[in-house]
Amino acid sequence: MAERRVLRMGDPDLLRVAEPVGTLGTPELESLVVDLWDTMAARGGIGLAATQIGVPLRVVVLGMEHSPRYPEAPPIPRTVLVNPVIEPLAQTTVDGWEGCLSVPGMRGLVPRWHHIRYRGVDPHGHPIDREVEGFHARVVQHECDHLDGILYPMRMRDLSRFGFEEELALAGRSATPG
Numbered sequence: 001m002a003e004r005r006v007l008r009m010g011d012p013d014l015l016r017v018a019e020p021v022g023t024l025g026t027p028e029l030e031s032l033v034v035d036l037w038d039t040m041a042a043r044g045g046i047g048l049a050a051t052q053i054g055v056p057l058r059v060v061v062l063g064m065e066h067s068p069r070y071p072e073a074p075p076i077p078r079t080v081l082v083n084p085v086i087e088p089l090a091q092t093t094v095d096g097w098e099g100c101l102s103v104p105g106m107r108g109l110v111p112r113w114h115h116i117r118y119r120g121v122d123p124h125g126h127p128i129d130r131e132v133e134g135f136h137a138r139v140v141q142h143e144c145d146h147l148d149g150i151l152y153p154m155r156m157r158d159l160s161r162f163g164f165e166e167e168l169a170l171a172g173r174s175a176t177p178g
């Protein structure tokens, strides 16, 4: 039950592919989930993957009612997703601005599937199966990428759209996320 250190880009552990969770409902898994929520809240994030706190398991948390980091984004229900699988439901991708607690102070324009289905289980094994679009779909893709060792700059097509949050805001370039 604690805020944990968030690994930053350059740490090789962020590039590892995480292992599926084998046994659900364990105290260890519960405690990992609490740490993920605590760490995410302390940093003002809207999602966090276990790999970001150095735990190589396929677990992510995400959700927000309102984020000052993404003021125009719609709410996302608080969700713990274990062993997630993503399936694009259309070939359309959209560009949107993203940040990451492992890449502090930066933003980049990243293409993501617009419309996806995602499935997985919660920490007790109850199935999660959702069809989502837009910002919610973007956050799920971003977090699940962490489980495969992929950070958002690795998805970018145009690195001229990557920069420090403050500079981008001054230039009026990252006002509309998602």
Ligand code: NI
Pocket: 099, 100, 101, 102, 142, 143, 146
């Ligand atoms: Ni991230």
